[in-house]
Amino acid sequence: MPFSNIQIPSAAALAEIKSLLPRVVVAAYRPFVAHASQTLAAALRGKVTEGGPDTIFLDLFTGYWWFGVLDDGRRSTRPKTKQVLVWFENPKDDPRINGGTRYPKKYEGARRLTKREYVEGLDENKRRRAAGQPPFMIVREFDAGPFPGRHFTEKATARVSAEIRETLRTILVPDIRRQVTAELQQMFKGL
Secondary structure, rough: OOOOOOOOOOOHHHHHHHHHHHHHHHHHHHHHHHHHHHHHHHHOEEEEEEEEEEEEEEEOOOOOOOOOHHHHHHHOOOOOOOOOOEEEHHHHHHHHOOOOOOOOOOOHHHHOOOOHHHHHHOOOOHHHHHHHHOOOEEEEEOOOOOOOOOOOOHHHHHHHHHHHHHHHHHHHHHHHHHHHHHHHHOOOOOO
C-alpha cells in the first residue's frame, strides 16, 4: 500500500515538538504576564505531558499562589474584623520578605507583621512625619472588595495560537516532505 510507512509526525519530529513547544508557548505568554507582574513572568514555566497517542498537553505554571488571583480576579469578600493593608515604600525595609530577598511562592509562606514590627513601623512613621520625610511604612484600611483581574492568559491566546501553528508548521512540513520523498524514492526505485 503506497505511503503506508509515513508516520505523522515522525518520532523525531514529535520529540522536537515536545522539546520546543514549552519554550515557544512560555516566550509567547511572557510579555502578557510581564505587563501584570515581572515576578510571575520570570517564574513562568511550561511542561509537556502525554494525553494519549495523538494528544500533547502543555501545562503552564509559576509556582506562585497569586497567579490565578491576578489573572482571574476575585469576588468581593468582607473581613470579619477591621484589617489594614501594609506595604513598604522600599522592599528592603519589609521584614516579611527578609529585606526583599524572600518572596513567598505559596500562600502558606506569606506572613503578617508581628505586633511589635507594626508598632515600630508606626513609631518610625511618626518620627519621619515630624522630620518632614515620607512614611517608612504605608498603612491603609483593608477593603477586600472585588478585583477584576488582568486576564493576561485570555489576551495572550491569539498570539500563543499563532506561535504554536508556526512552530508546528516549521517542524511538520519538512518532516512530511522528507517522509513522502523517501516513500516515493522507494516506490520508484526499481523503475
